[in-house]
Amino acid sequence: MTTKPRKFLLALLVAGLAVVVAACGGSASESGTGASKLALVAYSTPKEAYSAIIPAFEKTPAGKGVSLSQSYGASGDQARAVIAGLPADIVALSLAPDVDKLVKAKLVAPGWTATPTKGIVTRSVVVIGVRPGNPKHITGWDDLVKPGVQVLTPNPFTSGGARWNVMAAYGAQIEQGRTQAQAIDYLGRLFKHVVVQDKAARDSLQNFTAGKGDAIISYENEAITAQQKGEKLDYVIPDQTILIENPIAATADAGTNAKAFIDYASSAPAQKIFAAKGYRSVIPSLVDKRRYPDPPQLFDITKFGGWDAVMKQFFDPANSVMQRIEAGLGVSTG
Amino acid sequence: MPASSRASRLTLRAAALGYLAALLAIPVAMVFYRTFEHGLGPAWEAVTTPAAQHAFWLTVTMVAIAVPLNTIFGVGMALALVRGRWRGKTLVSAIVDLPFAVSPVVVGLALILVYGNTGWIGTWLASNGIRVIFSTPGMVLATVFVSLPFVVREVVPVLREIGVEQEDAARTLGASAAQTFWRITLPAIRWGVAYGVILTTARALGEFGAVAVVSGKIEGQTETMTLFVEQRFQAFDLTGAYAASVVLALLALAVIGTMTLLDRRKEN
Amino acid sequence: MSARADALGLPRRAGRARRRGRAAGPAIGGALATAYLSLVVLIPLAAVVAESTSGGAAAFWHAVTSPQAVAAMRFTVAVSLVVVALNVVTGTLIAWVLVRDEFPWKRLINALIDLPFALPTIVAGLVLLALYGPRGPAPFDIGFTRIAVGLALAFVTLPFVVRSVQPVLMELDREMEEAATSLGARPRTVFARIVLPNLVPAIAAGAGLAFARALGEFGSVVLISGNIPFKTEVASVFLFGQIESDNRAGAAAVSVVLLVLSFVLLLFVSWVATRGQRRAR
Numbered sequence: 001m002t003t004k005p006r007k008f009l010l011a012l013l014v015a016g017l018a019v020v021v022a023a024c025g026g027s028a029s030e031s032g033t034g035a036s037k038l039a040l041v042a043y044s045t046p047k048e049a050y051s052a053i054i055p056a057f058e059k060t061p062a063g064k065g066v067s068l069s070q071s072y073g074a075s076g077d078q079a080r081a082v083i084a085g086l087p088a089d090i091v092a093l094s095l096a097p098d099v100d101k102l103v104k105a106k107l108v109a110p111g112w113t114a115t116p117t118k119g120i121v122t123r124s125v126v127v128i129g130v131r132p133g134n135p136k137h138i139t140g141w142d143d144l145v146k147p148g149v150q151v152l153t154p155n156p157f158t159s160g161g162a163r164w165n166v167m168a169a170y171g172a173q174i175e176q177g178r179t180q181a182q183a184i185d186y187l188g189r190l191f192k193h194v195v196v197q198d199k200a201a202r203d204s205l206q207n208f209t210a211g212k213g214d215a216i217i218s219y220e221n222e223a224i225t226a227q228q229k230g231e232k233l234d235y236v237i238p239d240q241t242i243l244i245e246n247p248i249a250a251t252a253d254a255g256t257n258a259k260a261f262i263d264y265a266s267s268a269p270a271q272k273i274f275a276a277k278g279y280r281s282v283i284p285s286l287v288d289k290r291r292y293p294d295p296p297q298l299f300d301i302t303k304f305g306g307w308d309a310v311m312k313q314f315f316d317p318a319n320s321v322m323q324r325i326e327a328g329l330g331v332s333t334g
Numbered sequence: 335m336p337a338s339s340r341a342s343r344l345t346l347r348a349a350a351l352g353y354l355a356a357l358l359a360i361p362v363a364m365v366f367y368r369t370f371e372h373g374l375g376p377a378w379e380a381v382t383t384p385a386a387q388h389a390f391w392l393t394v395t396m397v398a399i400a401v402p403l404n405t406i407f408g409v410g411m412a413l414a415l416v417r418g419r420w421r422g423k424t425l426v427s428a429i430v431d432l433p434f435a436v437s438p439v440v441v442g443l444a445l446i447l448v449y450g451n452t453g454w455i456g457t458w459l460a461s462n463g464i465r466v467i468f469s470t471p472g473m474v475l476a477t478v479f480v481s482l483p484f485v486v487r488e489v490v491p492v493l494r495e496i497g498v499e500q501e502d503a504a505r506t507l508g509a510s511a512a513q514t515f516w517r518i519t520l521p522a523i524r525w526g527v528a529y530g531v532i533l534t535t536a537r538a539l540g541e542f543g544a545v546a547v548v549s550g551k552i553e554g555q556t557e558t559m560t561l562f563v564e565q566r567f568q569a570f571d572l573t574g575a576y577a578a579s580v581v582l583a584l585l586a587l588a589v590i591g592t593m594t595l596l597d598r599r600k601e602n
Numbered sequence: 603m604s605a606r607a608d609a610l611g612l613p614r615r616a617g618r619a620r621r622r623g624r625a626a627g628p629a630i631g632g633a634l635a636t637a638y639l640s641l642v643v644l645i646p647l648a649a650v651v652a653e654s655t656s657g658g659a660a661a662f663w664h665a666v667t668s669p670q671a672v673a674a675m676r677f678t679v680a681v682s683l684v685v686v687a688l689n690v691v692t693g694t695l696i697a698w699v700l701v702r703d704e705f706p707w708k709r710l711i712n713a714l715i716d717l718p719f720a721l722p723t724i725v726a727g728l729v730l731l732a733l734y735g736p737r738g739p740a741p742f743d744i745g746f747t748r749i750a751v752g753l754a755l756a757f758v759t760l761p762f763v764v765r766s767v768q769p770v771l772m773e774l775d776r777e778m779e780e781a782a783t784s785l786g787a788r789p790r791t792v793f794a795r796i797v798l799p800n801l802v803p804a805i806a807a808g809a810g811l812a813f814a815r816a817l818g819e820f821g822s823v824v825l826i827s828g829n830i831p832f833k834t835e836v837a838s839v840f841l842f843g844q845i846e847s848d849n850r851a852g853a854a855a856v857s858v859v860l861l862v863l864s865f866v867l868l869l870f871v872s873w874v875a876t877r878g879q880r881r882a883r
Contacts, residue, residue: 039552047569071552077846085451085460086468086550158847199843202568209570229570339789343703350699351711353692357757358717361729368732403638410635418632426636428868432643434811435864437818437838440857443845444646447653447854454649479642533719540722543820543838547845560722560821567728567825576732579725586720594713 038068038258041082042092043075043160044202045222046122046246049277050092053270062260074200075160082107082251089254090261092121092246094160094201097307099247112249121248121265122221123280125295126168127235129208129216129223136214140238141172144190144215151193152216154204156315156322161201163315164244165217166322167301170314172240175297188325209233219244220292224278240297365583369576380566380574381581388554389562390581392470396558397538400477404534408485409527413519415486416493417501433482441479442547445472468550473558476544481537485530492526493519525600529593536589539582647861654854665852666859674840675859681748681836682816685755686809693763693812694805700764701771718760723821726757731825751834754822759812766808767801774800803874810871814864 042050050070057063071078071086075094082088083105091108093099096119102108113119130138136149144151156162169190173183195213198204201222208216209231216233223235248265250258264270271281280292304310314321369377380386411430415423433441449456449466459466466472500522504514520527542560549556557565559582566574654662665671700712718726730753774797782792820838837860844853 044568069552069555071550073551074846080846080848081468081550084446084467085456085465086552087465158843199846206568206570226570231570342789346695347699347703347705350692350696354696354711354714357753357760358714361726361733361757362717362721364733365725365729407635407638410631411639414632414635420632426639428865428872429639429644431868431872432647432865435814435818435861435868436647437841437857437860437864438820439838439841439845440650440818440860441646443841443850443853443857444650446845447649447850448646454645475642479646482642536720540720540725540821542722542724543842547842560724563722563724563728564825575728579728582722582725586717586722586725589720590713590716593716594709 036065036067036257038066038089038254038261039071039087040068040090040092040261041071041078041086041088043078043094043098043246044072044200045094045219045225046092046274046277046279047072048225049122049274049279052273052277053265056269056273057261057264060264062264063257066257066261068261074158074202076158077200088251089258090248090250092248092265094246095163095307096245096247097163097311098160099249100307102249102251107251108249109252112247115262115266117266117282119247119249120245120282121262122246122274123282124219124221124244124246124278125237125280125298126164126241126244127218127220127223127237129205129218129226129233129235131214132232132234134234134236138215139236141169141186141190141240144217145186145193149193149215150195150213151190152196152198152204152208152213153194153218154201155197155199155326157317157326158199159201159204161219161222162197162204163310164219164242166314167304167310168238168240168242169217171242171299171303172238172297174303175240175299184321187321188328191325191329220280221278228278237293237295239295240299241295243298243300245300362583365576365579369573369580372573376573377577377580380571380577383574385553385557386562386574386578389557389559389578392473392555392557393539393559395470396474396477397535399474400481400538401531401534403478404482405485405527405531407482408530408534409489409520409523411486412489412493412523412526413515416490417498430483430486433480436479438476438480438541438543439547441476441544445475445479445544445548449475467548468552469556472548473545473556476548477538477541480541480544481534484533484537485527488530488533489523489526492523496522525596528596532589532593532596536586539585539589650854650857650861653851654858656854657851661851662855662858665849665855668852670835671840671852671856674835674837675856677748677751677835678817678837679863681752681755682813685752685759685816686813688752688756689759689763689812690805690809693760693808694767694801697764697767697771701768715761715764718758723758723819724825727754727822727825730754730757730822748834751823751836755816755819758819758822759816762812762815763805763808766804766811770801770804771797803877807871807874810867810874814867814871817860817864817867 040050040054047070054068054070057068058066068090071081071088073081075098078086078091079093079098079101082091082102088107091099091102096113099108099112099119103110103112128138128140128144130136136143138144138149143149153165154162156166166187170183170187173186174180178186196204196207198207201218204216205218205222205226207213208218209226218235220235220237223233226233248262250262266282268283268286271283271286275281275286275288280287301307301310304313312320315323317323381390411426414420415427415430436444446453446467448454449459449472451457451460451465451467453467456466464471466475500518501514504518509517540560541558542564545558546561546564549558549561551557551561551565559578563575563578563582566572566578654665666675696715700708700715730750778796779792782796783789787795818838819836820842823836824839824842837856841853841856841860844850844856
């Protein structure tokens, strides 16, 4: 054996070390938390929307020289990841409690709701997705507990989207004049019809479009996104349903560019993109009533005292309405 | 040949090949078919998006780091296990084999517990501004973990087989340890090292579970090709998922091809 | 002496001056290797064990006996056992056909046995879903069923028994088989009485590795199984969910159970291996 292989191996070693150094050095400066590099951490649904909004933002004077990295995943998972160290300048999550988790961890300033839109960037409603042509003739919540109907909805202890679903189902009962006890009983019956409780809303939708279940409780914009991607499903807006409001916030040590992005996302150009992707805009004039009709009995989370009260009453992993229902089904609540 | 034994031979062959076709060949052919069923264009577009390219280069980078590291460690550890004289060899050998027994998800959890920002080492790292989890180093660690044992396992039996005679002879003639290693040992174990490197590469390319846990899913930065496949699937972009799978499948076939080539060369 | 040194291409040097360096080199190398092993494998796994007991024995017990955890582990062990049993039969069969039979493309098919080793698990899952799932061309749909999980596991564990048995079969002395046949034994008897006993260690080793692999498998299962808790959720997917729900202690507890199980399997395999089975390539 000549000395050539030895030199080659040495060169390989040096190259390897160089790559290690480069990779380590690179990662520290890459994703966000620099003045002109922002990190957007969002839940999974608005991916198509932000993919269009970010380039548009970068063309504006406020967005000049700013670049954004993006991370998408289930809302709760993303909140936990940020707490565990995932770099973030802007968080766009599915529901306010996930942002409040970050406030509690001192990663987001408590005043994040002090904006003209109260910290909300998009709206939607809970709908019931069905097979094309609605073969099981599902028109509302009561149809979901008919015998033989299989329902999909995610696990509300891992999925933010699922909590909107639960409150929509519960609130619909109250809107129809039933008592709290009857509404809670309905929830128990409903979850007996749930054949899979996925850990995230997108997984749930994936399961549905792949053939599982007769109906899925989902967001209107999720259903529209799926339809736009060629998936075969229809959806029904029940007469009673909840208004979904998705928050956006800057983290505590994000710079002014983060606020500029949030302002842009709440402004007309970005809101038009959201509207095209299936969301109801926070700017009322941009909501096309034909495409996004108003349900006759639309309510929001304040009907139940706001998320703080709701989280305690319905979604406390140790003791709550849903915890008791899940325990009865043997499903983990964490 | 009696008719019955010929019949039984054909039956066995048909059963074996049928099983392989159903389990192996047809599904893989299916992925190629699904990828190109709408033509070359959409498939090509899907794997040349910036996110796809980032994913590809990230995967290549991680392999380029993990393989040399594990090779150097593997050869060294094999030498220590076979030629060294110290206590605790069985235990260390078992530890080296542990990555075979650990589920990838557990690997991710283990790394978070140590290198996460509240972890044993991670707390100190975080206070010094070094991020491991949700960044490339974390994913490199995960890849290194799962592909650790291959070089050791391939080299150890070879080292045992070749024995110490040549090395001892070199020593008595005055060669230093380094010279003995480069000139005698390494050439003798080169097939073991080669196989080990190939297996390490294949494992590193294909890792999914462990990197899924430590990734953070930062598009264009902590998304490997395998994560990219899952992400495209989740986004209802089946063409994209299949196209990326084809790239990975081609890499896998290249790995197998290299192994076959090495087999042939070794026979000669 | 000097001629031999020249023949080996070695320079002539005094031996003693080198001895000190010789002792230092391996020691540093050993220390580095140990540090590497510790940082990468040992410390992280120790952290898992520590985390699992961080809430005390009661919390550990609670985590591993929760209904969903028990269901996941039971399903994982059961489906892995079934798949391993399947592999014992098919793996031996395929090894037999590859070693004893001749047919066109045999070399290619032999090489492709390693495909499940080389193919990323997520691709394997996607592939199986494409073919046997709800929108695949197959006349049946096994998507999101237990069979789907079994199929994925059968795919990824295919090479283990085959590659374990092949070298043993190749080295097998055929004299006894020929003798038995000439004495009138039927092929089936020859196989069962003469060949099979020699293959048992190899089959056992391959089965042990396959079992360990199946227990921890994640990527190929996560897409096709639907991850329906209590029906098709395997332990690794359950663990993933627990980690994502920030229930690290609970995840660590179940991980420890899985680790112990797999480690025992590895020990079994290496015991079988040292009982005289040599792996030749």
